[in-house]
Amino acid sequence: MNKKNPYLQIDRQMVGDIYTSHESMENLTVLCDDFGSRFAGTPEEYKAATFISETFTRYGLKNVKLEEYPYAGWTRGPATLTITEPIERTLHCISLPYCPANDINAELVSVGHGSPNNYSNLGESAKGKLVMAKSSSPRNLGRWVHRKEKYDRAVLSGAAAFIFVSEHPGVGPETGSLQNDSPAPIPGISVCKEDGDFLTRCIDRYKEVKMRLQTTDINEPRTSWNVVADLPGVELPEEMIILGCHYDGHDIAQGAHDPASGMVSVIEAARVLTNYTADSLKRTIRFIAFGTEEIGLTGAYRYTDAHDDELDNIKFLLNMDAAGGTSRKGIVLHHWDSLQQLFELFQWQIQDDIPIGQKVHSYSDHFPFFLKGVPTSHMGDPTSAPSGRGFGHTAYDTLEKVELDNLRRASSIGARIALRCANHKRFPAERRSLEEVQKIVDTDPGLEGYRISLKLKE
Ligand SMILES: [Zn+2]
Structure with a gap:
């Protein structure tokens, strides 16, 4: 492959903007200090969804909307x-x-x-x-x-x-x-x-x-929302690259690291991509703030149901759940060998610590897309050994633990990956058949928990 960075100019503009702006930390402060946990079923959840959609609109994104769906609610x-x-x-x-x-x-x-x-x-x-x-x-x-x-x-x-x-x-x-x-x-x-x-x-x-x-506790039906916004492509506008993260946290904390650090990194990527690539992208980049992830990936499941006719058009999805925390900002491809070489080239172009690897787990919003065969990934460390959550999912997942530098790295890497996927001539991954998905679901060690959940449903 020809080792030249064709995006050097745009990279410099986007990265320079991110590293001379405080915007991501300001958005994080609003999400955490104004809306608290944004837990499913609380008024603050809706306020957060509205804030995210208003922010996307203010940045100049198109087709910004809240997509409402019913789900099984729960109150502590x-x-x-x-x-x-x-x-x-x-x-x-x-x-x-x-x-x-x-x-x-x-x-x-x-x-x-x-x-x-x-x-x-x-x-x-x-x-x-x-x-x-x-x-x-x-x-x-x-x-x-x-x-x-x-x-x-x-x-x-x-x-x-x-x-x-x-x-x-x-x-x-x-x-x-x-x-x-x-x-x-x-x-x-x-x-x-x-x-x-x-x-x-x-x-x-x-x-x-x-x-x-x-x-x-009280179990009763409720309503939630996904927030969806587009940066339209020019040449192949119906083809899509998705950057996503959930915005709901657990009710006992601010959920600053999980998920808000990832959510504001998606929002920041949307800001700079709009500033420097609007009207020049080949494919559309869609930004999704998923609702009710913490209690069942429900927003993502509802999205894949509601947009079933568009799933063939999703060329790639990067899930940035909690990506602005301390973990490495690698790209974990969910068994897409055909993308390995391309992403290693992206890594070389971006010139940052971006380990590329292949594995999958079923515990975040990429999974409903994965089940439908969509090429998916998440930002994280493909080389990390299994470890606990630390302060994650406890009352101590709070704003002051998130560092601006990590938000900047997550958003600048996310934006540059999305740019490259959106503009790559022939993106070397096609949606898998459901039979191919089933083969992975049946055998992958990382999906043992999912197989047990299916057994329980039976
Ligand atoms: Zn999360």
């Missing part, structure tokens, strides 16, 4: 977790989204990390119990075992309720939904690492520990 109620025998003690806990209201008296058992092996070792003894799993994954497994997989396995093993224990000290309980867009079959709550360790000691010392769990 107080949860109470009490040891009843052989000692009496009440512990701080929080319900996890889609937890049903219930009142359960049962014995406590620990399932360790909640890995497939941990559950098969527990066997029948999970039946009717409060099953407690740590948020960590066993090192030797080589993959991250997501909370939902641990919960699903608890349900499948006949547990009465699920207790999720954070692996990180000093950050309180970690939240995260139990199901996607539907009320959960059994209650699931979360406690901090310190209380989880205490409960483990109780099991060690007393053998039989009985507890009462009361949950009071």
Whole structure:
């Protein structure tokens, strides 16, 4: 390949603009300090969607709209977790989204990390119990075992309720939904690492520990919105490159890192792409702020349903969920070998630390598109080992932890990748057939949690 950067002039303009502007941090401040968590079903969620659409309009994007959709809503109620025998003690806990209201008296058992092996070792003894799993994954497994997989396995093993224990000290309980867009079959709550360790000691010392769990959450239908905006292409306007991120956070924090750091990076990319490439792009770049990701990727699923007739036209999607955080700004291609060489060329042109790799997971907004065969990717580190969320999904995911420099790197890399995809002559990826998708879904180690969720649905 001819190693020359054909976009050097536009790169300099866009990167220079981003690095001499405070805009992304200002937008982050509005999203976090004015609208808080923007949790699904709150008035602040709608205010955030409106702010994002007004910002896209102000930047000069076209066809800016809110696309409304119904979904299964959930509102947190107080949860109470009490040891009843052989000692009496009440512990701080929080319900996890889609937890049903219930009142359960049962014995406590620990399932360790909640890995497939941990559950098969527990066997029948999970039946009717409060099953407690740590948020960590066993090192030797080589993959991250997501909370939902641990919960699903608890349900499948006949547990009465699920207790999720954070692996990180000093950050309180970690939240995260139990199901996607539907009320959960059994209650699931979360406690901090310190209380989880205490409960483990109780099991060690007393053998039989009985507890009462009361949950009071409300599951009811609600409405949410995706925000969609276009920077139209000139030559092939119907063909599309998508930059996306969700804007809803979890209700216990500002969701500054996850997702807002990624959301404002998408918005910033939209700003500079409009400033320096408007009326000169070959393909359209579409920017999507997805709603209700945290409780089921619902905005993304609804988008792929509503735009089914356009999916052939999506040449590439880059999901920038939480991309303005501390992680490396690589491009993780979701098993698109035909794009590897092209993206390595992009990396060379962009002259930044952008590791390119191939793997996939099912826990963010790219996944509904992936299932429909669309060429998808996310910004992140393809070489990273499975690790926990740290302060992510806790009350401590707050604005002051996000650095302007990371927002600048995420937005400038996102903008330059989108520019190149939009203008590349023959983009070397075509939508996969559903049979090809199924093959990956059936065999990929990163999709084990998704396969378990399908089993539970059956
Ligand atoms: Zn996220």
